[in-house]
Amino acid sequence: MLVRHALIGTAVLGCPISAFGFSNPNHRTMTRPAATSTTARFSTLERPKTTDDVVVVEGRSESTPPAAWECNDxxxxxxxxxCDEEFCRTSLDVRIHGLWYDLSGWRKAHPAGPHWIDWYDGRDATEVMDAFHSARGREMYKRLPKSAPETAAVLDASVAPxxxxxxxxxxxxxxxxxxxxWERDxxxxxxxxxxxxxxFAASAATVDSAPPLSAFLLALSMTNAGWLGHDYIHGVDKFxxxxxxxxxxAAxxxxxxxxxxxxxxxALTNEIGVDEDLATDPFLYSYAxxxxxxxxxxxxxxxxFFVPFSFLFALWRVDTLKVAVDSVETKRPDAKDELWYLLAHYFVLLSIFPATLWVPAVFLSGLMSALIVTPTHQSEEYFTEYQPDWVTAQFRSTRNAVTTNPFSEWLWGGMQYQLEHHLFPSMPRSKYPALKPILTKFAEENNVPGGYRETGEFEILxxxxxxxKQVAEADPVPGAPYSRGNGQLGAIDLGTSPGAGGVGLGKFL
Known part of the structure; x- marks a missing residue:
């Protein structure tokens, strides 16, 4: 169901939502419903009843126990x-370009973590797969085992075409x-x-002679470093x-x-309870x-609003350090190198700049960054259910900012082309201005609701x-969805996926 801001204060907000998994240990985890209990890796089902090593599967006797998959990186x-002595592994089925793949053996080897796989159990992941992976990665998934035909038939009947x-x-x-x-300029x-x-050099050079100027330049460099890093982290090319x-x-x-x-x-833009960019309460609310x-x-x-905005970079830095330490402990790829890079950043920052200078710079940078990242989605449409048509959902939940001068064009760091970025996150941001007329035409030819949305940089603010202000003046709405959902659990954990419970392996009696 779609939530429009014109309906703020009405009971339309009281419908259920889907929630998804997230690996960040700082997020609250809710107790799973007993009927759909699963662990992070396996569905915990009863051990199959056997008679002389014969497994009973959906009323059928098979002399060979069902098989699962184990994959490397x-x-x-x-x-x-x-199955082993304690539990049975279920299938975890995801559709990519019309074919269903059993990713139960791949999820733990997935470099970006298993939570991504879990979100799409029983769902289509074509656009997300294409958007975030290199050409090599988009060929690798084709090696993975296909879902069992009977599983694919069940799932095809349950998902949107x-x-x-x-x-x-x-x-x-x-x-x-x-x-x-995707070629770099x-x-x-x-x-x-x-x-x-x-x-950065100018900021370091003016530490003693002009501290206010130094703090301002450092803040600009931090914001700029954030946009540059954002582009590189999304990128899939060698550079x-x-x-x-x-x-x-740098940031x-x-x-x-x-x-x-x-x-x-x-992946799940403006889905209430899933998209953390909407979870800014109790300091800021984007709906009643x-x-x-x-x-x-x-x-x-x-x-x-400018007070919590200013804390943005500071909170991001704290969360970064927490996740970096946790990543080392859980042995995620390149975690130790990343922690060394972060320590190098703070060594340089604290060696050159006094706290009376870099602390204000962090908060000023946070204010500038928040003013840029918040308006391109918050004034658009929200969803209380999973959106299977990812492309249309991006158009409906995103508005571009039209900059009016070269300084703003640089300061916004490519975020003014928010729709281009959301549809093609791995494309270098230098390509976005030329992409704008192509997407405008695409929206017109495909009758996308609301079309290509854009507004001047000051008007969008x-x-x-x-x-x-509208939300501040609205009455609270009993039953309104919580911005943090049901503990951010995955579809496979909540049992909301048709594939949950191991469709591919059958129901063990």
Whole structure:
């Protein structure tokens, strides 16, 4: 169900939502319903009843126990017994380009973590797969085992067919790839890196002679480093892979934390209870909450919004360090290197700049960044259910900002082209201006609701402030969905997926 801000204060907000898994240990975890109990890796089913090693599956006797899969990080898989002495492994089925794959053996080897796989159990992941993976990664998944035919039949009957918009979008993406839109403009990259380096050097040079100017320049360099790192972390080309640590070194923001948090926003944009960019309460609310989740601060949020905005970078830095330490403990890929990059950042920062200078710079940078990242989605449509048509959902939940001068065009860091970025996150941001007329035409030809949405840079900021004011003045709504959902659990954990419970292996009696 769609939530429109025009309906703030009405009972339309009281419908159930889907919630999804997230690996960040800082997020609250709810107790799973007993009927759909699962562990992080296996569905905990009863041990199959056997008679002389004969397994009873859906009323049938089989002399051979059902098989499951085990995969390595190269997507090379081998069959293994589905059951051991304690539990049975179920299938985990995801549709990609019309085919269902059993990813139960791949989830633990997935470099970005298993939570991504869990979100899409029993669902289609074509657009998300294409958006975030390199050409090599998009070939690797084809090696993975296909779902059992009976499983695929059950799931095909339960999921939405591809829309015309989705199919046309895939054709557009293939055309852009053939034309080389993912190739880097290295002159452009060198220019942006030169601007960042100049800002940082100028800030260091004016520490003693002009502290206020130094703090301002440092804040600009931090914001700029964030946008550059954002582009590199999303990127799938060799240059982006080489520059991936840049965000940690220059901005103190870890790629692992950023990918976990930010890519979920990309995959499930404006889905209440899933998209963490909407979970800014109790300091800021983008829709009227349930009374039990309300706060007195909501009544004045439009007057004090700049305070929580200013804390953005500081909170991101704290979360980055927590996730970096946790990643080392859980042995995630490149976790130790990332922690060293973060320590190098703080060594340089604390060696050159006194706290009276870098602390204000962090908060000023947070304010500038928040003013840029919040308005492009918050004033658009929200969803209380999973959106199977990912392409249409991106158009409906995103508005671009039209900058009016070269400084703003640089300061916004590509975020003014928010729709281009959401549809093609791994494309270098230098390509986005030329992509705008193509997407405008695409929206018209496919009758996308609301079309290609854009507003002037200052008008979009006013729209966001008006939203905060409107929500501040609205009455709370009993039953309104919680911004953090049901503990952010995965579809496979909640049993909301048709594939949950091991459709592919049958129901063990």
């Amino acid at each position: 190269e997507a090379e898989c081998v069959e293994i017994p589905a 591809y829309s015309k918009t989705e199919l046309n979008f895939r054709e557009l993406r293939a055309k852009l790839e053939e034309e080389g839109w 290295y002159v452009h990259e060198a220019t942006l890196l030169g601007i960042w380096a100049s800002l 982006a892979n080489f520059m991936r640590p840049f965000a940690a070194v 103190g923001l870890g790629p692992t934390w950023w990918s976990d948090k930010h890519n979920k926003h990309h 909450p349930d009374p039990k989740h309300d706060s007195p601060l909501r009544r004045v949020q439009h007057l004090i 006013r729209m966001n402030w008006d939203l905060y």
